Structures are given as structure tokens and as C-alpha cells.
Amino acid sequence: MTDKNHWQLLETEKYTCPTPAPVTWLQLLWRRWLQTLGVKQQHEFSAQDLQDITEIPDVSSLAAQSAFASYLAKQEQVHSEVHFLVDPPFSGTAAMARSWAWQQGRVLLSPPTADQITQCAVDTWWQQQAYQGTAWLIDDLARYFLRTPQGLAFIRVWRARVLAGEFGAGLVVCDSWAFAFLRRDWPLTMPSSHCLAPTSTSLLQQVGITGSHRQLAHLSGEARGNLGVAWALWRCKYLQQQTVPSLPVAANDTTAFILYTLLLHRGLSGAELQAVLSNVSGTELKMQLLRLVELGIIIYESEHWRVTAIAYGVVREFLAGRDYLLDDF
Template structure:
């Protein structure tokens, strides 16, 4: 067991790292060769014997039932992530590597930071109803919000609009942080919002932190951890096409043959927790005869740990959302604005893009049909979906939009 594995909180593999230390998961040829060599050595140790039995192809299996999906791949708990973040911050402060009064946590969308900060137990500062607040009122508003006990801003992207009258709140906030006049708190910030503001204010230096990217090893341990509290035992997951294992997490001396699925998923998701989790849910499958209320008893026969088991479809068999073809610039403007502001209403989209409302409505409807965008139930804001995010990011980058660093 590595020192990282031994010391880390299982719901936050890799912990928090400095923003400039973040990099996409390794996909080098050397790692592929090491993986192949490890497989060969495992075969030699096993006496060159095949798997326990000839594997029957299990392509075209049905998706897991909603109940099993909730047990085998549950949504991460915001409270647990909040506790892990606090532990990491305390450790960094104790080690002398983080001594800021205001801690900035910058992360790509769907990383769970916003929910964790809301569950931190600290006083959460919410944005005002009017993001186009007059300059004369902004200072007094922040005086009131920052006074008193420690605070958190769950998502900084919610406090501004890319409009000549919509940037005052954050300009004042950053000025106060720079002058150590904001008290003690934590700030969550979307990587897209951060990318804009570090270019707009190049002298902004706040030593931001971020969650470590999910490499294949970290991803495997994280997925196993998520299932451990709800699945009723260690979850065993094997590929439908060749029977190689994905879960449980490999242990030293283990003779099971493991798939490269976790490595490929980490690469596809660019180390993004929320995106990887959404794709993982899409890949899970069950035998038709197992996907019943009585199936839980039967499925344990396939599990080496006498726990629940399921199957995993290869990533190349998935049909993930794609951005519809378009000759205009409207789709890019809308998608970029949604990521820049962590979601917007149709009225706010008109304000920040300058596009007519009818064009925005048509584009949003098209994005919703393509599963790229969803609309919230409360304020009606539109947001990019985790499954659609990889395609949206690639689309924006290919068309020259400034993308985040993740």
C-alpha cells in the first residue's frame, strides 16, 4: 500500500493540491507497457492458466435497475467530502504549505465542491438577487456579508455576469481578499469562472487549491469506496466483453486480471470526478435474470468476495452526447456562457451573450434534446450535463473559445 493510499481520505483520493500542480491523468506509452508487463507476470504467477472458466460474451446486457444503480454507484455524500476537505486544509496549514485567511478551491464542473462547502457547517454567503448592483451599494453589501464568523462562498461563479454592470461584486471581493480585508473563509470557484478572472485580473494571487485528478488507481479506489457503504459488501465489477475485472480495487499479490477500463475512463473524464461518475453509471449492466428483487442472492455466486456483482460495458460501446452541427456562432456563445457562470436562466443568457431570446430558446431546446443541457427545478437555470461536458469542452476548444485549464 502506498503512502498516499494509507494517508488519504477515501472520498477524496489524492487530497487537495496546488492549482499549478494539476495535470491530466497519465496516458503514456510507458504506462501501457507497464500494464501489459504486469498482466504477463500475473499470468506467469498463475501458471499460464486462463480465467476460472471460459468467458461468455455478455454484450447487450440490460442497464442496472434504478435501485441497484443507487447502491452500486451512489452519488457522493457532500458531508463526507466537506469533512475530507477540512482535513486536507488542516494538514496543509499544519505543514506550513497553506496559510491563507481565505482558501480558494478551484475545480472543474461537477467536482462536488459547491455541495461540500454548503455542507461544511460554516455560514454560507449567497449572491444577491440583483447581480447588476450599483457600484455605490456593493461595498456596503460585502461589509454586511463578511462581518462576523467564518464564512463560505460555495460557488463564486454565481456572483457575477459578464456584462459591464455585472462585474462589480467580484472586483470588490477580490480587492478585499488581496488586502486581507475579507475575514476568514473558503471560496469554491468553477474552473471556467477562474480562467476568466485570472486573465481579467492578472495580478490576482491567492494561492488556489484544487482536488487532485482521478488517475486510474484513484478512480478505482473511489468507485469502490462509493459502493462500499450501500452495496452490502465489496462490489465486484467485470467487463462484459472479456470478463476482466474493474472492481474490487487491486491488492498486492492479487492474481485477478484487470481491465484497462479505469485508465480509459480517467482519461475520457480528464480526471474529473463528476464526469467519471456519470459515465460509470452509464456503463453498469446486469444479467437479465439478475436484475430482479431476487437477483441479489443469485449474483453473489459470481463475486470472489461473496458480495454483490455487476458488469461493465466497454467505453467504446457507449453513445455519449455530442454537440449538434451548426454553422452559426450562437451554440458556442451559449455553451461557453453556461460554463462561465455555472448555469444561467434564458434571460441572463440574453444579457451576457447579446443574442435574441428566440435564438437562445431554439438553441437551448436543441441542447436539451441532445442531453447536453438540463434545466434546474428551482430558479430555472440551464446547465451543462456531466455526460455532455466532455463533448462541450472539446467543441468550445476546437472553435477557439478560452477553455479552463482542466
């Protein structure tokens, strides 16, 4: 553990994603040979390294909230209206924002209903909010649209109006995949967008993950600087000695459509997923979902299908290989 606070935020264009050092085919063969012999490499963790960390990093901790509040206070002195906070999957950014908003007394706006989205009823949505002139928080912008012919008009009208200041000052938390999609769909530059800084070895140590600098740097790179993914890899791959899930050889275009849609919307119900993937039969969709659950790629909880943290890197790499629009994280 360390006394210095290593939680940081920055502007999204300043984010630099850490990545593991490239591996040649010869190095890959050598690693597999060492694994066969049971020899650990320098970046791997021993049993002694894995004793302390058992709980997910607390984004509501005093250190995390202090860094969050300090950064946003400075930004609001420069820009008084709407700020966007980009939230990579499993990063904990939205939870951090909710904790901060509660302490600040900000109003948490509720997302539009399915009917409001399809009817583009932005005024009806706004009239239902408990807004009294104070700054507000939207904690998940992915709930404000559905990638269907009728599901995008609401977010387009809402975005133009919120950026024009019609709804006052606020903080919008937007999933990184949704942010990439909406940014491509918007002809103007998205203003004042921010994110958590990539997880450093010092932050990993601060939240209780111990190891040498080389080990922690490898873990951070493997997780692409995402603290939640790093923790999942630590728990499953190293602590519990589980194999990271992999997609089957038979994974096809439908598999890719499903996984991209789940990331774009940060999880969907079965009915919502079928609406977005209307060209996929119900039987095929159900079979694909059940197979992905069996492999540990996705999970079904709270009546929504979602990609798992431990499989996130595998899914992202799979979509990259098929030229999907990726997030920047």
C-alpha cells in the first residue's frame, strides 16, 4: 500500500492506453514450453503475491472521491455547463460519479422509457425529472438510445438540446463504446469529455494488488489500463488459476453482432437484443447466448445479458479482428 493518492482523471484525448510488450511466435512457443514445465515467468505472480487482495477496488473510497471531486471542481471553473465522463466497461467510473453526485446533492436523472425513446419524446422525459435548477447527473447514457431505426432519434434530439444548454448544467457518464458510436454519429466535436487515467502500477498497489513493477506493469497492460479488468484478471487468472475464456472457432458474424451490441448498450434484455438484431432468428440468438454463457464470455443477470469482465479483452480483440468500431480504451 502507499500513502500517495494515485487516482487521477484527465481529458479523453490525453488518454494513452498501456499495452503489453509485443510477443513474437518464438517467445510464445517458449512461454508455452515454460508453462508445460511449470516454470513461472517474471511477470507472473506467485502464491505469496496473491494473499491480500480479495475485494473489488472501492471507487467510493475517500482517496478516489477526493481525486474525482478535485478534478471536476477545476473543470467546472472553466466550463460551467455540461461535461461528459467516458466510462470504459468495468472501470467503475459510473459508480464513482454516483457516489460523488450523492455527496454533492446532485439530482440523478432517470433514463427515458422504451416508449419515450421510440417516440422521441424528449420533452416528456424532461418534464418527469425532479429538476429544480441544480446541476444534475446522468449515470448511463447508453440507456438513452437503442440501435434500431426508431431508437436513435431521441438521443440525436437530446444531444443537440443538452449541448445547447437547454437542460442546464450537468455531468453525463457515457460508456466508452456508446461514446465512440455517438461521436461518429455527431458532426461536431463533443465538448469537455474526461475519463479516469489509465491504471498505473502505483494505483494497483494503492488498491492492494502487490507484486514487482514488472508484474504489475504486465497486468496493467493486459487490462489496457482498466482497473476493473485488471482486478478480474488478478482474481480469476492468477488467484483462482482459472483459464481466461476464449471464443470458439465457430464464432461467426452473428456472434460478433451479439457481442458488439451488448458492449454498445452495456447489456440488454432479451427483447431489446432481439429488436436490435432483428435479422437474427430467435432460435439462433438464444443458442448463441447460451453457448456464450457456457464459455464464460457473457453472463445473464438482472434480466440482462452482459459481457463478463474476465472475457472483455478477448471480446474486444475478436471485434477488432472483424473491423468493428472500437472504443479508445
